[in-house]
Amino acid sequence: MSEKIEIAPAVSPDWLSVESLNLDAQGVARRPDGKVVFIDGALPFEQVTASAYRKKNNWEQAHLTAIHVESSQRVQPGCPHFGLHAGACGGCKMQHLHSAAQVAVKQRVLEDNLWHLGKVKPETILRPIEGPAWAYRYRARLSVRYVVKKGEVLVGFHERKSRYVADMRVCPVLPEHVSRMLLPLRALIASMDARDTVPQIELACGDTVTAMVLRHLEPLSSTDIERLRAFAAEQGVQWWLQSKGPDTVRLLDTDGPTLSYALPEFDITMPFKPTDFTQVNPHINRVLVARALRLLSVQAHERVIDWFCGLGNFTLPLATQGREVLGIEGSEALVARSRENYDLNQALALDGKALAATSFVARNLFEMTPEMLVQDGAADKWLVDPPREGAFALAKALADIEQARIGAEGAPPLPPGAKDWTPPSRIVYVSCNPATLARDAGLLVHLAGYRCTAAGMINMFPHTAHVESMAVFERP
Template identity: 80%
Template sequence: MTDTTTIPANDDGAGALPDGWLRVESLDLEAQGVARRADGKVVFIEGALPGELVSASTYRKKNNWEQATLTAIHHESSQRVAPGCPHFGLHAGACGGCKMQHLHPAAQVAVKQRVLEDSLWHLGKVRAETLLCPIHGPAWGYRYRARLSVRHVQKKGTVLVGFHERKSRYVADMGVCPVLPPHVSAMLMPLRALVGSLEARDTCPQIELACGDEVTALVLRHLEPLSDADTARLRAFAAAHPSVQWWLQPKGPDTVRLLDADGPQLAYALPEFGIRMPFKPTDFTQVNPHINRVLVGRALRLLAVQPNERVIDWFCGLGNFTLPIATRAREVLGVEGSEALVARSRENYKENQAPAQAGRALAATTFVARNLFEMTPQALVQDGVADKWLVDPPREGAFALAKALADLHQQRIGAQGAGLLPAGAEAEGWTPPARIVYVSCNPATLARDAGLLVHQAGYRCVAAGVVNMFAHTAHVESIAVFERSDTPG
């Protein structure tokens, strides 16, 4: 696609370009190159990288912008690299699972850092006082969780197992997937053959993958009951792939069950804290266990929990942060919206309570289920005083939580228009946490919540940085630290 056309002599980065050429200025949140035509109209170009001079074919036009696909590169970015997967690209049938394999992994991290900084400033009017070093790790073989679509294509006489094609509902014809663990990538073709051999091959639309430290759980979604012959085929596959453990899902996530109860437990470890976390394959866990271990360690160092402190972990899930916090704090409260996850977190707490596992007994820890998207100042006060918070929300962010904290601050300082304090708040001596560590999977909602914390809740954003949990995708995870403005820096 790269040509050898000479760049015009007057092209110094701002000069006129030949007709049809575009200068790519940046990447957007979907990893599309952003360019502008001479009339100022923005063009989003799939496959183009910042600094490149390109030609592109427009496939969608609006008054102020266009979407286009790269057709030629006249001047290539020094950060462009050969994709590591044969199924990545702009060609027909290309896999849509990754968007940035053509960009050097280090440059991907830099782009995501810029996205975080821009989001904080443009959406929240917040600048972090310190930029944290990015957390990044292996660029390949990292994806320990995935939802693989399955389709029996009768006309071709084959079964497809993998991600969807780029911008399509069709399943990509994948033979390998380098972002999956090598042993899982090597199973794609055997899985295709397995499903093709099933009597139920037309009623099995999905296989969900969840890898633990010892177990590779495969959850087969089946719309009709499986025959004895089909379950025997699943068992034979597991016997040929010793780490595989089959789970069956006839209906919703609550119906997931093990095909056979024998074998090791699906779990992952956090060795730095002596914690072992059992989980079900449909429970939420981080996609990248390598990054998760580093992230948990950094979050606790930033939180700087002391033995005499009480900490609240909001959106605590299975206890991924809660249990490590409990190895440091005096008391911990974990709050989560899902009753099922709260039950699992309680089980995990009991399993890790033995002093020998964590070096000492875990702190007194309570888990409660609550809808955190309906948090109020009154409910916040009722949860009691905490020295520090860990906040790890889904993509929707933690707006209600930040808003409740902001409302309490505005009421306390007597801001104009602020309502009365919740009954009992002053009598109980409630005070906001001195420090908040916020782990985010969406820079836009982080920026929105950061704006509330900084401009209305009395906090400073003392640090922020990206976490490259999903290499080769445009997904941006990050971590930010907030301290009360009256706390010494």
């Protein structure tokens, strides 16, 4: 956070007055000479003392040693493994801060990034999208480590600022049934012949299926396979095995139920594989999709493009509203899955409500050009949902066409067919990185002729520093 908060001077010369919180959940204070101090575990408005462990000319990082005046927003962490102590889990950074204050911090980060990096101020700030603060994490990558000296197996996230696996016995951000499974998982791996060669378990929960992908570096013995089957029967999980890269992932037993999630507001069902990208928080995802489509406000006669469409999380709901939809994604495998999901939902369509004509294309969207943009045809609306790298090439292609049209100095020539091509009247941009959103927003507003009419944050990952957000752009 960059906003300066006025705080009363510290009572003692050794005390520091915490002004704000950065996205690493470090309190930001200043020494009397103006040097910035980042303090692990400190919160805004607190008076603290701290011990520096890293010093530079203009800033230093410090450990919190005492709190003399406590913030009203400080709360008791909900997990016994959270904290600043040795061995603490590094999965969450903000459990000591009230959940409403976490949302406020992330909203300010979004606004600060938009302004300082993109020189963009949204005309309207959207109400934050919030959901359950606990038991929300339906996707997770759990590290596995057999510790010879302890004679036991650890399963969980890494320790804070460490490559070691935390000694986790519960995890309140995971679904309750998965949290209860951590100790049985440790016992299972400890009993296996392959306990030394199993580095990771990837968790993927659907609406009715809990899938676990076991990464194994050596072939599993028949005895280990039977141990996995017994665990699956006892705990109600579906095992998948991964011997090498993601393309080697396969079901242990092929007669199990399908892993999927539903978007009930649109009568859409989304099957997926446990290593496919899906949103970590299904509660928030349902609200996110509904709000994005409300803001996009697609009409029955309109054509829509869903950029970075993935499995079709937005594409298929869009196909319930528009005339025609094009989904574009970089991964051939995800495009194939999108087509399968479209065919499935078309077959399941109720009361004759067939989905709109929808096609999917695989393309590297980080190499987008104005020529490619024109070749995809004009669309009335865009939905953009890129990874952390953002959608720079796409935004730049749109900006280059606009700059060529207005005859801006140094602008590239209009690509073939661009005279009859029209840009979308509205863009809804869903972001998992406020910095790249701000960069792309600057292009759309200052060079492509759009206004940023609204923006707001999405608390997809409570208790972490991760900021998801959404912005709306319109042409006059």
